[in-house]
Amino acid sequence: MVIVESINNMKNEMKTCKEKGLSIGLVPTMGCLHAGHMSLIKKAREENDIVVVSIFVNPTQFGPNEDFDRYPRTREKDLEVCRANNCDFVFLPQSDEMYPEDFLTFVEVEDLGKVLCGISRPTHFRGVTTILTKLFNITKANRAYFGQKDAQQLIIVKKMVEDLNMDIEIIGCPTVREDDGLALSSRNTYLNDEERKDGLLLYKSLTLAKDLILNGEKDAGVIKKEIENTINSGKNTSIDYIEIVNNKTLKPVLKVEDNILIALAVNVGNTRLIDNIFIDLGEEAI
Amino acid sequence: MVIVESINNMKNEMKTCKEKGLSIGLVPTMGCLHAGHMSLIKKAREENDIVVVSIFVNPTQFGPNEDFDRYPRTREKDLEVCRANNCDFVFLPQSDEMYPEDFLTFVEVEDLGKVLCGISRPTHFRGVTTILTKLFNITKANRAYFGQKDAQQLIIVKKMVEDLNMDIEIIGCPTVREDDGLALSSRNTYLNDEERKDGLLLYKSLTLAKDLILNGEKDAGVIKKEIENTINSGKNTSIDYIEIVNNKTLKPVLKVEDNILIALAVNVGNTRLIDNIFIDLGEEAI
Numbered sequence: 248m249v250i251v252e253s254i255n256n257m258k259n260e261m262k263t264c265k266e267k268g269l270s271i272g273l274v275p276t277m278g279c280l281h282a283g284h285m286s287l288i289k290k291a292r293e294e295n296d297i298v299v300v301s302i303f304v305n306p307t308q309f310g311p312n313e314d315f316d317r318y319p320r321t322r323e324k325d326l327e328v329c330r331a332n333n334c335d336f337v338f339l340p341q342s343d344e345m346y347p348e349d350f351l352t353f354v355e356v357e358d359l360g361k362v363l364c365g366i367s368r369p370t371h372f373r374g375v376t377t378i379l380t381k382l383f384n385i386t387k388a389n390r391a392y393f394g395q396k397d398a399q400q401l402i403i404v405k406k407m408v409e410d411l412n413m414d415i416e417i418i419g420c421p422t423v424r425e426d427d428g429l430a431l432s433s434r435n436t437y438l439n440d441e442e443r444k445d446g447l448l449l450y451k452s453l454t455l456a457k458d459l460i461l462n463g464e465k466d467a468g469v470i471k472k473e474i475e476n477t478i479n480s481g482k483n484t485s486i487d488y489i490e491i492v493n494n495k496t497l498k499p500v501l502k503v504e505d506n507i508l509i510a511l512a513v514n515v516g517n518t519r520l521i522d523n524i525f526i527d528l529g530e531e532a533i
Numbered sequence: 534m535v536i537v538e539s540i541n542n543m544k545n546e547m548k549t550c551k552e553k554g555l556s557i558g559l560v561p562t563m564g565c566l567h568a569g570h571m572s573l574i575k576k577a578r579e580e581n582d583i584v585v586v587s588i589f590v591n592p593t594q595f596g597p598n599e600d601f602d603r604y605p606r607t608r609e610k611d612l613e614v615c616r617a618n619n620c621d622f623v624f625l626p627q628s629d630e631m632y633p634e635d636f637l638t639f640v641e642v643e644d645l646g647k648v649l650c651g652i653s654r655p656t657h658f659r660g661v662t663t664i665l666t667k668l669f670n671i672t673k674a675n676r677a678y679f680g681q682k683d684a685q686q687l688i689i690v691k692k693m694v695e696d697l698n699m700d701i702e703i704i705g706c707p708t709v710r711e712d713d714g715l716a717l718s719s720r721n722t723y724l725n726d727e728e729r730k731d732g733l734l735l736y737k738s739l740t741l742a743k744d745l746i747l748n749g750e751k752d753a754g755v756i757k758k759e760i761e762n763t764i765n766s767g768k769n770t771s772i773d774y775i776e777i778v779n780n781k782t783l784k785p786v787l788k789v790e791d792n793i794l795i796a797l798a799v800n801v802g803n804t805r806l807i808d809n810i811f812i813d814l815g816e817e818a819i
Contacts, residue, residue: 254698349782351644352662352696357637376638377697384698410638411663412540412670496635 248330250337254345254385257338261299261387269296273388275379278302279319279433280328283423287392288332290420299386300329301338306346307353308374319436338386345381354380356403356410362497363399363510364521367487375400376407383415391415396422396430398508398523402497422522424450430522437518445481445515449522452477456509457524465503467491478513487512487519494525504528534616536623540631540671543624547585547673555582559674561665564588565605565719566614569709573678574618576706585672586615587624592632593639594660605722624672631667640666642689642696648783649685649796650807653773661686662693669701677701682708682716684794684809688783708808710736716808723804731767731801735808738763742795743810751789753777764799773798773805780811790814 251257264271272295274287284300291298302325309315322339329337353373359365360372383391393401401419408417423431428450429443438446452474459470474489492499494508503526510523537543550557558581560573570586577584588611595601608625615623639659645651646658669677679687687705694703709717714736715729724732738760745756760775778785780794789812796809 258698258700350696352640352642352693354638354640354666354697357639359637380640381696381698384700387700407638410636410667411640412544412667414544414670414673 248326248334248337250326250339252339252341254340257336257340257385260336261385264297265387270390271295271297271299271386271388273382273386273391274298274300275382275391275393276300276302276325277304277318277433278325279321279436280325281423281431281433283394283396283431285328285332286423287394287420288329288334290418291390291392292333294390294418297335298333299336299338299388300334301340301382301386303338303340303342303345303378303382305374305378306342307377308371310368310370313368314434314437317437319433338382345378353377354407354411356407359399359403359406359497363488363490363492364512365399367512372400372403376403379404380407380411380413383413388415390418392418392420394422395419395525396432396522398510398525399497402495402508428454430520432520434518434520438515442483442516442518445483446520448478448481448484449511449513449520452511453509453522453524457526460503460526460528467499467501467503470503470509474509474511478511481515483516485514487514534612534620534623536612536625538625538627540626543622543626543671546622547671550583551673556676557581557583557585557672557674559668559672559677560584560586561668561677561679562586562588562611563590563604563719564611565607565722566611567709567717567719569680569682569717571614571618572709573680573706574615574620576704577676577678578619580676580704583621584619585622585624585674586620587626587668587672589624589626589628589631589664589668591660591664592628593663594657596654596656599654600720600723603723605719624668631664639663640693640697642692645685645689645692645783649774649776649778650798651685653798658686658689662689665690666693666697666699669699674701676704678704678706680708681705681811682718682808684796684811685783688781688794714740716806718806720804720806724801728769728802728804731769732806734764734767734770735797735799735806738797739795739808739810743812746789746812746814753785753787753789756789756795760795760797764797767801769802771800773800 272291274291304318354376355373405417429446456470456474471489478484489511491509494506506527508525512521558577560577590604640662641659691703715732742756742760757775764770775797777795780792792813794811798807
């Protein structure tokens with residue numbers, strides 16, 4: 248496994264791979280790797296000749312009052328995970344090379360980045376699409392892998408790739424959960440025992456919503472109210488948003504008829520957790 | 534010469550070229566090709582195995598009250614020019630394929646796009662950088678060629694490529710002028726005889742400014758005043774801006790000491806003309 252820290256070295260390594268006709272799969276991460284990341288690496292390993300994991304806590308996707316400084320950084324452990332999962336390259340760029348002082352250029356997907364998480368994190372997705380454009384250009388990856396846990400991110404990145412005619416395939420992979428349902432997240436490390444228990448209410452409320460829909464409930468307002476009640480039964484929970492939206496446009500639906508995304512963000516103590524489910528009302532529509 | 538109208542066909546043609554190890558030079562244009570474009574094609578021809586000219590009147594770089602509708606479209610003549618200049622591919626994309634109805638993604642170089650022409654054309658450079666990102670991704674060009682006549686555009690595109698780690702070399706080529714000094718532009722076709730005469734005042738004022746500087750004048754205010762007087766001697770001229778700026782940051786200078794760009798935009802009748810000169814006060818600094 249090759250560890251690369253400079254942009255030029257990474258470009259050269261990738262150029263050599265491309266010249267040999269090898270396909271490249273990229274797993275972009277902010278480190279603190281968990282089983283969710285591992286599922287992405289595994290998928291990339293199956294589908295590509297070369298697997299690259301990038302580890303970079305990207306400052307432009309954090310707001311001024313967010314957790315950039317305390318975000319967990321576990322370099323040596325992460326490298327161990329990459330090694331154990333047969334990665335070929337780990338790209339660990341330096342912040343001052345990725346964003347020199349005179350950096351000025353941003354990539355933004357309008358509208359989609361202003362709803363759901365974009366309301367409380369107005370510059371977040373612009374930071375995500377900008378760093379991903381850079382990583383895609385540096386690695387020349389054929390495919391990039393993202394977890395469905397960050398559903399809005401996945402939808403926005405797909406839209407960016409389509410709109411800007413980028414030559415890369417975006418692959419979404421199922422959310423990986425603990426046995427009790429908690430979606431894996433690097434931010435789970437912030438939770439104390441009591442908060443972790445409240446964190447379970449996110450997935451519990453989503454499965455409840457799914458059951459309601461499968462039993463014929465179509466009124467988005469009713470479903471959201473049920474989710475709200477479940478979340479509010481926790482001692483440390485404070486709802487940021489609960490939304491039922493079209494799974495492409497992210498526009499709210501009043502009636503659950505098409506394929507939808509139910510997404511929510513909840514502050515549990517000082518930790519902001521997100522979770523979601525996609526519900527496909529295609530063939531087996533009620 | 535191959536004429537390609539669909540994005541996918543263009544991607545496939547370029548992929549084949551790349552697989553053969555051929556280098557690709559792109560000359561992005563809005564058509565109505567003149568000797569300025571030909572100089573870019575010639576340079577691209579010298580430096581690359583494959584020369585691609587794109588012709589696309591890009592709607593996103595025109596403001597709501599600008600000349601998008603009346604911008605000259607001379608497809609057959611343009612194809613003749615490309616053929617005569619040994620181009621390999623002409624890419625003529627359709628507007629509704631480049632910008633489908635649900636298009637949402639933009640690339641923006643902040644600050645640099647808000648000064649000079651960006652003041653009267655606030656969304657212009659965002660449109661330019663967005664369409665160029667698309668064209669760079671579609672053509673996978675190794676090099677792209679731009680005229681120094683659009684100096685701000687050239688500086689902004691170079692910055693975008695650097696910031697987003699795009700794998701393409703941006704090459705600026707000298708402004709091509711008529712014998713009497715008028716910078717070639719597709720918009721010159723709008724000028725009547727009297728306006729064309731006034732158009733000469735742009736370059737006249739710039740050469741005057743250069744003479745002043747070479748004779749020791751360092752006060753940017755004094756130099757701008759001289760340019761202003763020259764432009765205002767025309768009957769149909771109305772100044773949009775006259776600026777003396779650092780040639781990288783585009784920040785105004787008070788004293789002419791570094792390498793600078795003198796740039797101006799003047800409305801001549803209903804036609805907006807721009808011109809500029811770079812002045813290099815390096816070795817032979819006064």
